[in-house]
Amino acid sequence: MRSRSTLLEDWNKVLSSCDKPAYLAIAEAIELEIQRGVLQLDDRLPPIRELAKGLNLDYTTVARAYQEAQHRGLITSKAGVGSYVRIRNSNQLEAxxxxxxxxxxxxPEPQEPELLARMRHGARHVTEQGNFHRLTRYQDFGGTEDDQQAAAVWLNGVSPHHxxxxxxxxPGIQATLAGLMNGLVGAGNTLCAEAITYPGVKAMAGxxxxxxxxxxxxAQGILPDALEAHCRINKVRALYLNPTIQNPTxxxxxxxxxREIVEVARYFGLKIIEDDPYSKLMHNPPTSLASLAPELTYYVNGLSKTxxxxxxxxxxxxxxxLESKRIASSLRATQIMASPMCSALATQWILDGTAQMxxxxxRLMSQRxxxxxxxxxxxxxxETNPEAFHLWLNLPSAWSQSAFCGRLLNRGIAIASADMFCLEGATPNAVRLSLGGNLNDERLEHTLRIVAETLNSYPANH
Known part of the structure; x- marks a missing residue:
């Protein structure tokens, strides 16, 4: 594929000489360059915002152009992954x-009839018992006393410091992390995290x-000496860690x-945000950072992954x-409260044993x-963990992560590339695959065989 600057120059010429709407002109330019062999299978097109800026068009026009090209079968697009050429020429269109x-x-989504029946029963019980209006009104931030007691039950075994x-x-881990980052760090200040980290942190920090x-x-975690070096040079406000079955690695x-990380944090008075949604997947999780340094740690867990x-x-x-009250006040300003309906259902499922089921x-499905x-x-x-439902795949040297993601997207499989997770430094040539969601075992096996087949093949321009 030619350089993006040359591509933009050519497309600007097409736009200036064409009397069709800009979105159609772009789609036809893509088709023409595929026919000429300039754009080849798995080539990644410029991001929509970058192309809009380079062509002096608005975002919506370029997005519509890509939609038109996708409708014609020329490209495949996936939010967070990118847009890739999916055919060698316009005569190879396929469904x-x-x-x-x-x-x-x-x-993985539970499929067992008994468990699904329990989940439905709990949902009905929540809406049918007592005063229904209590579930539709504003409540104080932080949940009712019953909700808080159920939460404490759920945290037993993973963080007994509570x-x-x-x-x-x-209202969810993502919203809570955003509130903590805003309240503990703030605009213009510095947050440390793993060099390869949860992509939500990148997005929220931006x-x-x-x-x-x-x-x-x-393999053991972040390097304490590197953390110490950053703290000596920079005024770091907080450290974010996803310490157990980390996403993505x-x-x-x-x-x-x-314990070494906690020692550094104590020395510098560094606040720790412990994002711990996967620890309950482990039968014997390690000691939480919050248990090792309760005076420094803001511990976050939830139900989304378990x-x-x-x-x-x-x-x-x-x-x-006192800090709990301060943070609650800060979170209330932007989030009001957790949904009383969701809180009541979570409490019901925890206390009646459905959440544990x-x-x-x-756990069983993830292990399988x-x-x-x-x-x-x-x-x-x-790289993986027997109790995780994702894995980290380091690619063979013949494949770049961009080309590999593009090839799989062309085959109807969307995966996450390493550059989504990296804060700085050299990006590893790797991808993350989620093994959960609505995939059953049979479809997962079929999908992974396509992944293996692709790994054993070569990029189009190899």
């Missing part, structure tokens, strides 16, 4: 495949005007490394009761799917 979504890291403290019930610094690590920070992705309920434990079921993945992808360099 658009049904997209297999592996970019969102969702837990006993005797208020557990705030919040929106909030927060500077992020990536801390390098190894599945790594878990070792017990020893956790019960239901659509149940947007999270649990937050702050270092002190969901967790047990997700990891075995499938190892059987099919075992000859390749993968």
């Amino acid at each position: 658009e495949p049904t997209l297999i979504e592996m970019t969102m890291n969702m837990a 006993k005797g403290r208020t557990v705030l019930v919040t 929106l909030l005007g927060i500077r992020t610094l990536g801390i390098p690590g190894d 599945t790594r878990t920070i070792s017990e020893t490394r956790r 019960c239901s992705a659509g149940l947007r309920i999270a649990f937050l434990v702050c270092p002190t009761e 969901c967790l047990d079921n997700i 799917r990891q075995l499938i993945a190892r059987r099919i992808l075992g000859d390749f360099k993968i």
